[in-house]
Amino acid sequence: MSAKSGPMPPWLAGTLVRLAQRHGDGELHHAILLSGRPGVGKQWLAETLARSLLCAGAAPEPCGACPACRLTEAGTHPDLRLLHADEREKGEEGGSIVVNDIRELLSFMQLSPQMGGARVAVIIPAERMNRSAANSLLKFLEEPPSGVQLILTTGNPRRLPPTVRSRCAIVTLPPPSRELALEWLGRRVDADEREVDLALALSAGMPMAAERLLSSGGTGLFRTALKHLAAAASGSDPVVLAREWENAPQRLGRWVMLIVTDILRMRAGGLPATVEPERVAALSNSAGDDAVLHLVLERLAEHLRALEQPLNGRLAAEAILLDAVSAWKKRS
Ligand SMILES: [Zn+2]
Structure with missing residues (x-):
C-alpha cells in the first residue's frame, strides 16, 4: 500500500x-x-x-x-x-x-x-x-x-x-484554512515561501496538490506557461509552443484559465493577481477587453470538459493556446 x-x-x-x-x-x-x-x-x-x-x-x-x-x-x-x-x-x-x-x-x-x-x-x-x-x-x-x-x-x-x-x-472532506495549509506544507517541503505560496495558489488552496506540484517542479512549469502565453501574445506561433504541453494539456488549460481569471479580477477590483502579480499585470496591459477575455474563458472551459474524454494531447494543447491567444489579437 x-x-x-x-x-x-x-x-x-x-x-x-x-x-x-x-x-x-x-x-x-x-x-x-x-x-x-x-x-x-x-x-x-x-x-x-x-x-x-x-x-x-x-x-x-x-x-x-x-x-x-x-x-x-x-x-x-x-x-x-x-x-x-x-x-x-x-x-x-x-x-x-x-x-x-x-x-x-x-x-x-x-x-x-x-x-x-x-x-x-x-x-x-x-x-x-x-x-x-x-x-x-x-x-x-x-x-x-x-x-x-x-x-x-x-x-x-x-x-x-x-x-x-x-x-x-x-x-x-473539508479543506484546511490557508494558514493551516501553509503551516503543514512548511513542515514537509524544502522550498522558499514564495514557491509555497505560488504552489498553494495554483492548487486552489489544497495542500496535497501543492505538495505534489512542488515536488514535481510544477511551479517552474507554471512560469513556463506564463512565458509561453506572453510569447504567443507577442506573435510566437502557438502551434510550436503547444508541443511542450502535449502531455499536460489539462494543466495548461487550468493554468491559462487561472491567468485570464486573475486578469479579470485585477481589472474589476484593482487587486493584485493571486499568482505572479507583475507578469500577470504585464499580460493584462496587452490583452483585449473584458468581453474578449470572458469569451476565451468559455472556450477554455469547453476544452477542459472535452479533455475528460481521452484525446490527443498535442491537439488539445494547440487548441487551448490558439483560443487563448485570441485575447491578445487585437492589440498585438
Ligand atoms: Zn495497528
Whole structure:
C-alpha cells in the first residue's frame, strides 16, 4: 500500500475519528465515498482509514506496531485490496479501472478474512471505473457480504453513475484554512515561501496538490506557461509552443484559465493577481477587453470538459493556446 508518511493532517483527523468510531459501533455504511477537491487528502484518509479498520489497536489512527499494521505498511495484508488507477498506468491522466479489476475485487470480498477481522477494499478514484466496471460493482453495493468495508474516493461525485453514487454514504472532506495549509506544507517541503505560496495558489488552496506540484517542479512549469502565453501574445506561433504541453494539456488549460481569471479580477477590483502579480499585470496591459477575455474563458472551459474524454494531447494543447491567444489579437 502506498502509505502516506507523517502524522495525520489536522484537517482530516476529525473525519477519521468520526468514521472509525462509527465502524466501532457497527454503524459505518458498507460503502463510503470520500469526496473532496483534488489535493485535499482523500487518498491519505482512505488509506489511513483502511489501515485503521484492520489495526488491532484501539485508537482511530493505525498504531503502526501490531501485526496487521506491519502488513498494511508492507502492502501485504491479506484482507486488504487497493485499486489505485494512477498506480496501474503511468501518465498524468492515469489509467482506467476495468471490469476485470472489479471482478477480482468481488471475489476477494467473498473470501473469509484471513486475520479474523474485517476485509477492506479501496478504490481510488472511483470515477475511473468504466461503465461495465461500475455495473459490476453494483452487485456488491446491492447485496454486500457481511464484514466487508468498501472505501471509494472521488474528486467529482457527479461523474459516478447515479446507481453507484446513491448506494454509497458520501463523506465530504473539508479543506484546511490557508494558514493551516501553509503551516503543514512548511513542515514537509524544502522550498522558499514564495514557491509555497505560488504552489498553494495554483492548487486552489489544497495542500496535497501543492505538495505534489512542488515536488514535481510544477511551479517552474507554471512560469513556463506564463512565458509561453506572453510569447504567443507577442506573435510566437502557438502551434510550436503547444508541443511542450502535449502531455499536460489539462494543466495548461487550468493554468491559462487561472491567468485570464486573475486578469479579470485585477481589472474589476484593482487587486493584485493571486499568482505572479507583475507578469500577470504585464499580460493584462496587452490583452483585449473584458468581453474578449470572458469569451476565451468559455472556450477554455469547453476544452477542459472535452479533455475528460481521452484525446490527443498535442491537439488539445494547440487548441487551448490558439483560443487563448485570441485575447491578445487585437492589440498585438
Ligand atoms: Zn495497528
